[in-house]
Amino acid sequence: MTAIIEKNTVLEQLQRVKDPEIDTVSIIDLGMVERIDISVTTIEIEVLPTFLGCPALPIIQKEIELALLSLPGILSVMVRFVHTPPWTSDRITQKGHEGLRAFGIAPPPLFLEADGTWHIDCPYCMSTYVTIENLFGPTACRSIVYCKSCKNPFEAMKPVSTL
């Protein structure tokens, strides 16, 4: 009888499933994986979507399936998108923050100011001298920001919280 695959092996494999648009962060780094159930030949996995209208979800689903089906002895993989608990940006790990910065995207802040604004540092020069050009960016989860220090436009991931 085949031994049950270790959870760590599954996590390592899921580290290879990157955000389709940001190849420096994985779905683990983004805190999207909520639950993993491993039986002998089957893996069931629950994933939290970041933004509801995100068109990348079917791609992510396919890549999770491919990654996990390549594990020895795994015959079926079931990916379910769930909304409990709702994904919030504080689920992004430290590694995720580094990965976002490496891609030129400012990670979401850990805290929001009382008036709902948030503090952004330029991912290139780390200056705090930045202005938000547009709350909305090329994807639903990002804003467009301009750094007045190094004159680079960049994107910042929007904070989302249940507060």
Added chain:
Amino acid sequence: MSEHELSDVEREALTELLLQLGDDDFIYAFRGAEWLGLAPHIEEDVASASISQNSMGHAVMFYELAGTLGLSEANVLAHGREANERKNSILLERVNGEGSYMGTPTFDWAYTVVRNYFYTLAKKLKMDALQLSTYGPLVDVAKKVNMELHYHLLHWRTWFIQLSQSTDEAKTRMTLAIKKVMQDFGDLIHYGDWTVEIEKKGYSASAKQLEQIWLSMMNPIVTSLGFDETILEYELKQNGRNGQHTEDLHLAIATFSEVYQTDPVATW
């Protein structure tokens, strides 16, 4: 409460509520998408496209929840229903202005700003209320929608306040737009024929209460911008929640369901 513990009436009342929420967001997202390439400037194009995309995502969530109660899958609910089966508010189905997207559209930005702001505030109040819903699966979806809605509301409020304080022409156009929007406001915060069941079971808050909160929030804003308070008066004439709709919705359905009608299993 989960979907397995519902009686037939409860299931139907919940389905109605979910379709009202889903249909509102779906047609709202469609009207928003019609601005693509036509919005006042490039940043606005990006912003309103993003908001429309989010809202389409919200519609899908509500349709999927309806699906778990025995309805068709989201794609069929979105594309496969006639106007008289739709539960959206009449305000949201109205065209953006004269002309068509394929011809020479002369869409009305003031009307769009007012409609979007008024709708988004109403939606925000509904999502707040749904977080206390007795139907658990709806609570989490409402929470998720609310996070994104924060940005939508901020966006439309900014436009609304800035245009209202702008030139005389802007003020005139905004005044006309508010009046036009209020003509259709009657069914926006309304549950139609299913009001009693939806409210009694605690699936959402009372519509009357939500209306009052909406007015108590909007009144000080419009008066501080110099509009007469009576500008927010309205009455219910036609109720989209009960499947009563305008020609605008028929035309919209014909446009957005064209691919679906040609090939229902097409992937695009």
